[in-house]
Amino acid sequence: MADTGHSVVDDYFTLVDDSCVAVLPHVLRIAAELKIADHLPASSDSLASVVDADADSVHRLLRALASVGLVTESGRTFALTERGQRLRASWASLVNIDSQLAWIRATDTIRSGRSSFDQAHRGEFFSHKDDDLEANRMFLRRMRERASRSYPEFATAVDWTPSSVVMDVGGGDGYLIETVLNHAAHVSGVLFDRPATVDVVEDSGLPARFGERLRCERGDFFEKVAAGADTHLMCSVLHDWTDEQCTRILRHSKEALDPGGRLHIVEMIVPDGDDWHPSKWSDVGMMVLTGGKERTRTEFEVLLAASGYALQSVRAIPNSHFSVITAV
Ligand SMILES: C[S@@+](CC[C@H](N)C(=O)[O-])C[C@H]1O[C@@H](n2cnc3c(N)ncnc32)[C@H](O)[C@@H]1O
Structure with a gap:
């Protein structure tokens, strides 16, 4: 693992001198903003007219993308490669x-x-x-893109047998609760999130697809978490917040949970030592974007204990850097 991080940084310093690294994030963003991947295969001229851009500039952009294997060129017609599909997925x-x-x-x-x-x-x-x-x-x-890339198999790392009603607290657009409902047929679900997000979920038609098995609750977990579930799920929620804010969220979760219920937290756990791990980079991202942080196992244990929970188990999610931390 340490090698991964070391080679990334070696490549960075090599490529930054050739300007590829400095320009690459911008080129990818421009390609995404223009939705270039949606219109290939096409000649650069016809693509330019479809995306309302300058033909010569589009050609030069595509030539750069071809040099990193995202598209291929044949007689001024460009096609997406398999690697290029990631422009769509991300x-x-x-x-x-x-x-x-x-x-x-x-x-x-x-x-x-x-x-x-x-x-x-x-x-x-x-x-x-x-x-x-x-x-x-x-x-x-x-x-949705991140969860489907980072922890698509999270439902397999949880024992859903004792659960009847699972509330996804900060459940986003419903990708995860949908995964749970598809995985555990005996379970019904509640998606709890900010009103603006629940509006998006309801517009998407997701609750209607599951009928009585899925309902939504609008709320603010700093005020309270809705009652009516024996299992709470919190995926990539706690890392958005400071310890003090997490304690408030977790206390409200514990108050709302049915007696004898359980909480499953999906987060990365920061390992000790100098090895490369994505949690150490996501941690800096959280610091800049939300003011939150990634945490070590001990930090989770302390946070849970301060909120009326006790850490019960930590299970690694297959093919993922994330774990499921279960607390009761
Ligand atoms: C980083 S996203 C994670 C979404 C999803 N759980 C996932 O793993 O992809 C954090 C979620 O917390 C929700 N959230 C933020 N503040 C909230 C609040 N005060 N009350 C309820 N939900 C909130 C956001 O709307 C968002 O859906």
Whole structure:
């Protein structure tokens, strides 16, 4: 694992001198913003007219993409390669203007210890999305892309036998609760999230597809979590928040949970030592974007104990850097 991180940084310093690394994120974002992948195969001229862009500039952009294997060129016609399909699968993650504005000011975060997102956007990470519905939709799409890439098999790492009603707290666009309902036929689900997000979920038709097995609850987990479930799920929620904020969320979860219920937390666990691990990089991302953090196993244990929970088990999710931390 240590080697992965070392070779990434070696490649970075080599490529940054050739300008590929400096330009690559921007080229990928431009390709995503123009939705180039949706219109291939095509000649650069016809693509330029479809995406309303300058033909010579589109050709040069595609030539750069071909040099990293995302497209191939044959007689000025460009086609998407298998690797290029990732432009589609990661579309919303690539067009992530919100985060990019915060990263431009990220040195402020290191100086002040506070997220730079609110200074870049005049609003904290989630309240900004309550006021900007398009930003909220893009965020939810990014979360779906991320969850389906990062922990698609999470449902297999949980024993759902004792569960009857599973509430996905901060459940986003419903990708995870849908996965649970498909995996465990005896379970019914509740998606609990901010009103702006539940509006998106209801518009998507997801609850209607599951009929009585799935309902939505609008709320704010800093005020309270809705009652009526014996199992709470929290995937990539706690890492958005400080310890003090997490304690409030977890206490509200514990108060709302049926007696004898359980909480499954899906997060990365920061390992000790110098080895490369994505949690150490996501941690810096959380620091800049939301003011949250990634945590070690001991930090989770302390947080849970301060909130009325006791850590019961930690299971690694197959083919993932994430784990399921179960607390009762
Ligand atoms: C990082 S996303 C994770 C989404 C999903 N669980 C996943 O794993 O992809 C955090 C979620 O917490 C929700 N959230 C943020 N603040 C909230 C609040 N005060 N009350 C309820 N949900 C909130 C967001 O709307 C979002 O869906």
